Amino acid sequence: xxxxxxxxxxxxxxxxxxLPAHKLFEDEHVLAFLDLHPxxxxxxxxxxxxHHVWFEDLPEPLATRVTTCAQQIARAMKRLYGVERVSxxxxxxxxxxxxxxxxxxxxxxxxxxxxxxxxGPESFTPPPQPAPEALRASADALRTEMGAETGASGGR
Numbered sequence: 001x002x003x004x005x006x007x008x009x010x011x012x013x014x015x016x017x018x019l020p021a022h023k024l025f026e027d028e029h030v031l032a033f034l035d036l037h038p039x040x041x042x043x044x045x046x047x048x049x050x051h052h053v054w055f056e057d058l059p060e061p062l063a064t065r066v067t068t069c070a071q072q073i074a075r076a077m078k079r080l081y082g083v084e085r086v087s088x089x090x091x092x093x094x095x096x097x098x099x100x101x102x103x104x105x106x107x108x109x110x111x112x113x114x115x116x117x118x119x120g121p122e123s124f125t126p127p128p129q130p131a132p133e134a135l136r137a138s139a140d141a142l143r144t145e146m147g148a149e150t151g152a153s154g155g156r
Contacts, residue, residue, distance in 0.1 A: 006051050011097035015049040022139035025146065029062060030069050034135050034142075035101070037127050041138050042077055044102040046070050055090040055098040070102045076145035077104045 005012040013019045014033065021033035024044055035043040046069045048062050058066070067088070074086035085105040092098065130138075 004051065006097075009051060009097050010095050011047045011099060012051050015047060022135045024073060024139060024142050025069055027065075027069075029065050032069050032073055032102075034139050036129050036135070038130065039101075039103050039127060040106070041130075041134070042081060042104050042142060044073050044142070046073070046100045046102060048098055052098045053096045054092060055100070058098055066098075066100050070100050072146055073102045073142065076142050076148075077102070079148075080141055080145045081106075 005016060007013075010019070014021045015031050021031070023031065023033045025032040025046075028049070030046055030048055032044055032046045035045050046066050048058060048066060050062065052058050052062075055063070070088045074088065077083065077086045081104040083104045083106055087101070087103045087105050089101050089103075090098065091101065
């Protein structure tokens with residue numbers, strides 16, 4: 001069961017359209033958009049629109065919807081970035097709203113930020129936020145690739 005949208009939840013505010021996002025896909029249940037502090041270009045987040053703090057609390061159909069959306073993004077990332085693998089993981093560290101990270105992998109062990117590995121968990125700071133034009137270009141390219149697969153334009 002989902003809790004009502006939380007006024008102080010960053011992702012609830014994005015899902016409600018109260019905050020901008022570089023959207024890749026949107027339907028009645030999920031929203032996918034670019035991470036503002038990406039591990040690497042294309043790093044996307046898929047969130048349920050309903051507020052759930054932990055991924056293990058997601059109702060199975062909603063968890064499946066998040067995964068299905070992440071798979072669509074992953075296939076687009078493989079084509080766009082020429083990678084063999086795309087990682088999907090839930091962390092729930094910075095925003096208490098269930099969210100899946102979808103990240104193109106350029107190396108077999110490439111699932112986290114090099115800065116995190118260098119700095120260690122106690123002194124890590126998020127990667128820098130790319131310029132708005134770079135985020136817009138990444139979102140446009142991923143939406144184009146996703147539309148090529150499905151014949152749809154995705155959400156904006």
